[in-house]
Amino acid sequence: MRDLVVLKVGGSVLTDKNKSSTARPEQIARVAREIHEGLSGGLVLIHGAGSFGHHQAKEYGLKNGLNEKSIKGIWPTHYAVKSLNNMIIEALAKNGVNALPVHPLSACTLKDGRIDSMCTDVIELMLDANVVPVLHGDAVLDREKGIDILSGDQLVVYLARELRAKKVGIGTNVDGVYDVKEFNVIREITPGNIESVRGMLSGSSGVDVTGGMYGKIMELMELANAGIPSQVFNAEKEGNIARFLNGGVCEGTSIRGE
Ligand SMILES: Nc1ncnc2c1ncn2[C@@H]1O[C@H](COP(=O)(O)OP(=O)(O)OP(=O)(O)O)[C@@H](O)[C@H]1O
Numbered sequence: 001m002r003d004l005v006v007l008k009v010g011g012s013v014l015t016d017k018n019k020s021s022t023a024r025p026e027q028i029a030r031v032a033r034e035i036h037e038g039l040s041g042g043l044v045l046i047h048g049a050g051s052f053g054h055h056q057a058k059e060y061g062l063k064n065g066l067n068e069k070s071i072k073g074i075w076p077t078h079y080a081v082k083s084l085n086n087m088i089i090e091a092l093a094k095n096g097v098n099a100l101p102v103h104p105l106s107a108c109t110l111k112d113g114r115i116d117s118m119c120t121d122v123i124e125l126m127l128d129a130n131v132v133p134v135l136h137g138d139a140v141l142d143r144e145k146g147i148d149i150l151s152g153d154q155l156v157v158y159l160a161r162e163l164r165a166k167k168v169g170i171g172t173n174v175d176g177v178y179d180v181k182e183f184n185v186i187r188e189i190t191p192g193n194i195e196s197v198r199g200m201l202s203g204s205s206g207v208d209v210t211g212g213m214y215g216k217i218m219e220l221m222e223l224a225n226a227g228i229p230s231q232v233f234n235a236e237k238e239g240n241i242a243r244f245l246n247g248g249v250c251e252g253t254s255i256r257g258e
């Protein structure tokens, strides 16, 4: 059994979430370099959409289900996030990391916004071949709603459970979850304090259709309750991704069950 790491790097790190389809190439290059530095075993990499998806999903109302308007938005949304995925895979290749895309639009179905089925065989075969599968949030067909947006955060939880990950991290553009009254990082979220923390969580400061920090922590709490803890850390801070991957101390917020 391999020691698998599931890591999501947020769209807020890789793109400018306030300007449609605007990448941050220097951040993409640094993230790829740090993945090369820190990589030691199996890794499933997931990235958020940032401005390559959230703007399009909002414009076409993709969270409202399938209708005449949203059907026209599936391709532009998928195309945008796929372009970001290409940039990340190319940056990884430049750093000597073998990586291949897995696009949820073609590999998953949803039921009322939650993953109903996903073809994980291809991911397992990539891992067996020492290839890093690179997935992303996407527009995905839904058995109930017709279409919905699948967040990278939900993918993290699903894949960590299915593939029995040993370590799960979410890198974003803040130092962890802030106690909004004090602006201190909350070091640990557990079933014991989730109710008081819930009120401190809100959406994203950029354009976002999947719930920002609130959506993230609700997903990760579900994972923690299934016995898999995770860590939210600042992936914009140089060195944190490499540290997270190679087992060094990477400060942030831990989410764990009792
Ligand atoms: N209590 C909180 N502590 C920290 N950040 C918070 C909190 N509440 C809301 N946020 C917001 O959540 C944002 C992070 O969520 P967001 O979904 O934008 O990140 P991401 O995962 O990097 O992006 P993407 O969804 O595009 O992948 C922060 O930049 C901040 O604006």
Ligand SMILES: C=C(C)CCOP(=O)(O)O
Residues within 6 Å of the ligand: 011, 047, 048, 049, 050, 052, 053, 054, 057, 077, 081, 136, 137, 138, 139, 149, 150, 151, 152, 153, 209, 210
């Ligand atoms: C908006 C799209 C296409 C996916 C959203 O995924 P996230 O950025 O991980 O929340």
